[in-house]
Amino acid sequence: MIRLDVDLPLGRFPLRVKLDLPSRATAVMGPSGAGKTSLLEAIAGLRPGARGRIEVDGRVLLDSAAGVSLPPERRGVGWVPQDAGLFPHLSALDNVRFGAGRARARVDAAIDALGIRSLLDRMPSRLSGGERQRVALARALASAPRLLLLDEPLAGLDAALRDRVLPWLKRVRDEWDVTILHVTHHLGEAIALDDELVLLREGRVEDRGAPIELAVRPGAARASTTGLENLRRGRVASHDASGGITLVELPGEPMLAIPLAADLPVGSEATVAVRAEDLLVVVGEAPGLSARNLLPARVVRLVRGDGDAILECGTPGGPSPWLVRLTPQAVDALGLAPGTAIRLAAKSHSIRVVG
Secondary structure, eight states: OEEEEEEEEOSSSEEEEEEEEOSSEEEEEOSTTSSHHHHHHHHHTOOTTOEEEEEETTEEEEEGGGTEEOOGGGSOEEEEOTTOOOOTTSOHHHHHHTTTTTOHHHHHHHHHHTTOGGGTTSOGGGSOHHHHHHHHHHHHHHTOOSEEEEESTTTTOOHHHHHHHHHHHHHHHHHSSOEEEEEOSOHHHHHHHOSEEEEEETTEEEEEEOHHHHTTSHHHHHHOSSOOEEEEEEEEEEEETTTTEEEEEETTEEEEEEEOOTTSOTTOEEEEEEEGGGOEEEOSOOTTOOOSEEEEEEEEEEEEOSSOEEEEEEOTTOSSOEEEEEOHHHHHHHTOOTTOEEEEEEOGGGOEEOO
């Protein structure tokens, strides 16, 4: 549980946030300059001007009225900034060890949790963006934090790298006894990782709730830089030059036909993306449908907004739900509700390779 009652002067406006966050993973979104990073820095003890009260799992980190302000190293907070913040003169292993003291077991557990054992001898300059983020996460975990603060941990990574790092974040969320507060500009990332979403605007809380519920409200749409995208990592199965398509094999799901990508060798990995609004929902028979890709699915969740509705759809054996954006009128016309059996249809040209 995080309890915040924070007041911090910023350049254009004061940051004033009063929140109780009971969820294990919470996303913070908002336009650039809304105060997201400043909020995380205040919690971490990196903003001396912060006033008010900050409490994490019953432990008081800041209480201005009582004269309490713990220094950063005593707050029990793991901090991962946007640029990963690795020490360039230390190897990946020494970066992870930094701050963990003699707790070798914690270091080993963090290394295994983030899958970086093969990277330990490398210097940060020899790591990819995704590898640097995983090392930074391992370093934060090795310090045994009560709270993990992630400031856009996937920013600067292309979609393929985001798709690779996100499962490691989910593993940390599910397997470690740590609360996560996570700044992002990607609504789909918040839906995949976080239980709750807080929207900041000019230093104030504009809205809060489940990420998928806020996805149909204007504030989340303004704050998200990418909208809703479905990412799937698969393997190139074959090319059909005369037909103009490449087949991509997805784990646990039917193959996807995408526009011909002959430059991708057969057997190589490929991450593909399709926007939520580019997926069609088919109920019953649909003779003459031109879409090459049909995936059997079932509606898991339906969220309605004033002008939008979002479906969360599960496929047999699929690794994660597909998100579909429809109009409320289309939902009613198709008789959609949780549990409805459907097929998801996607034209080949609405799917693109992102890595």
